[in-house]
Amino acid sequence: MSYRDVASRQVLAWAVVAVAARLPVAMAPLALVFLVRERPGGYALGAVLAAAYVVGEITGAPLLGTRMRPHSARRQLAAGLAAGALGFAGLGAFPHAHAGTLAAFAFLAGAAPAAAPGGLRTLLTGLVPKDAVAQALSTESMLMSGIWALSPAAVTGLALGVAPALPLVLAASLMAASVAGLWLLPAGWEADAADRDGVSLPRLLARAWPVYVTGAASLSLLALAELVLPALLEQRAVGVGWSGPLLSGFALGSGVGAFVYGLRSWPGDLRTRSVLLMTGVSACVALVAVLPAPGWTAAALAVAGGLQAGAMLTRNLSLREVLPPSALAAGYSVMYAAVGAGYAATGSLAGALLHFVAPSTAILAGVALTLALTAVGALGEGRSGRRATTAAPSTGARDTAVGVLPAPGPASVAGAEGAAIGRGGDPEGGL
Numbered sequence: 001m002s003y004r005d006v007a008s009r010q011v012l013a014w015a016v017v018a019v020a021a022r023l024p025v026a027m028a029p030l031a032l033v034f035l036v037r038e039r040p041g042g043y044a045l046g047a048v049l050a051a052a053y054v055v056g057e058i059t060g061a062p063l064l065g066t067r068m069r070p071h072s073a074r075r076q077l078a079a080g081l082a083a084g085a086l087g088f089a090g091l092g093a094f095p096h097a098h099a100g101t102l103a104a105f106a107f108l109a110g111a112a113p114a115a116a117p118g119g120l121r122t123l124l125t126g127l128v129p130k131d132a133v134a135q136a137l138s139t140e141s142m143l144m145s146g147i148w149a150l151s152p153a154a155v156t157g158l159a160l161g162v163a164p165a166l167p168l169v170l171a172a173s174l175m176a177a178s179v180a181g182l183w184l185l186p187a188g189w190e191a192d193a194a195d196r197d198g199v200s201l202p203r204l205l206a207r208a209w210p211v212y213v214t215g216a217a218s219l220s221l222l223a224l225a226e227l228v229l230p231a232l233l234e235q236r237a238v239g240v241g242w243s244g245p246l247l248s249g250f251a252l253g254s255g256v257g258a259f260v261y262g263l264r265s266w267p268g269d270l271r272t273r274s275v276l277l278m279t280g281v282s283a284c285v286a287l288v289a290v291l292p293a294p295g296w297t298a299a300a301l302a303v304a305g306g307l308q309a310g311a312m313l314t315r316n317l318s319l320r321e322v323l324p325p326s327a328l329a330a331g332y333s334v335m336y337a338a339v340g341a342g343y344a345a346t347g348s349l350a351g352a353l354l355h356f357v358a359p360s361t362a363i364l365a366g367v368a369l370t371l372a373l374t375a376v377g378a379l380g381e382g383r384s385g386r387r388a389t390t391a392a393p394s395t396g397a398r399d400t401a402v403g404v405l406p407a408p409g410p411a412s413v414a415g416a417e418g419a420a421i422g423r424g425g426d427p428e429g430g431l
Contacts, residue, residue: 003138006128013184016181031155035168052110065421066327088109091165118330133320137262137313151250189325213338213377217374224285234357250303257309279374281308281370282328284300285370286363288301289361312339316332
């Protein structure tokens with residue numbers, strides 16, 4: 001299959017809705033800092049508000065995602081996005097409110113629409129042929145990379161050039177528009193809880209824990225790049241203003257990597273591919289820490305972005321094999337929470353280490369944590385695969401090539417407990 005197989009009016013409508021729903025998410029952390037930076041202790045308060053937003057996302061994604069019903073998904077997505085728009089509107093309308101009130105609005109803006117990425121991804125994969133799922137997910141990844149490359153410049157320009165509250169007002173408007181756009185898309189997707197073979201949804205989601213762990217590892221390196229890069233540049237007497245262009249290069253590299261990943265079939269199972277890609281990303285980020293020349297830093301970040309996109313796609317596609325169709329939206333939402341937790345954990349570790357060690361050392365410590373998470377996830381997938389082979393020796397092997405990934409149906413759920421994790425396959429993000 002090729003990218004032509006995902007080119008349709010419905011996919012275009014989905015892309016418009018996805019941009020309107022996801023751009024506010026990409027804008028939020030920086031917009032919250034600019035909103036309050038002129039208040040006493042503004043930067044510290046901005047960090048607290050951004051943390052409240054992220055905690056809202058991590059909390060809301062699994063709670064709301066696991067309650068999404070396939071045949072009524074549009075109503076649930078609309079309610080969540082509308083509540084999120086209300087949270088953003090409150091932040092933009094009352095920028096001088098008490099810190100507790102702002103934190104509550106930030107939490108609502110993060111939590112209420114947190115199931116939307118998983119729900120929208122599931123809608124997207126239902127709009128394309130089954131053997132074009134990899135290309136559809138690569139397209140989504142490219143779109144999200146563009147959003148993350150655009151958002152810092154948009155927030156900075158609006159906040160500094162017009163008004164600090166304007167980025168949040170824009171975020172509210174976009175998210176509200178995405179609610180209306182949902183009616184251009186199907187009301188839900190075809191799925192029946194019978195495909196779970198009597199296994200409860202929480203147990204199914206728990207079985208996919210190795211995929212969540214490696215998914216968290218894949219985004220933890222982004223935390224290092226975003227949060228420690230300014231301090232690293234300052235350590236090397238390079239203007240911190242280069243952080244923006246360097247991170248844009250990372251995002252553009254991610255978009256290119258997602259495009260290349262969807263162009264062809266790749267050898268090896270998903271577990272092997274994921275480990276190799278994560279090792280490559282880790283090596284690139286380690287090079288950022290040890291190579292002093294800004295040119296090498298830019299090149300390493302661009303390559304890291306390309307490899308990181310492939311790593312995240314392998315995790316999302318592995319999740320598609322692990323879970324039956326009726327559990328996919330919930331699984332994507334749990335993955336969203338897991339990668340957010342990985343981002344927060346690595347960022348917190350690096351931030352704490354910056355009080356005691358040089359930024360380059362903090363980055364290397366974060367790389368070590370990422371590699372440890374990758375190893376844990378890979379070992380977990382291997383053990384699950386061995387258990388599945390013992391429990392269901394007659395289950396046929398799946399074609400793990402990109403683009404040939406039928407979603408598990410009722411007949412294959414009996415082996416889905418571990419077979420999919422162990423054999424791999426090729427769906428996340430944006431972020």
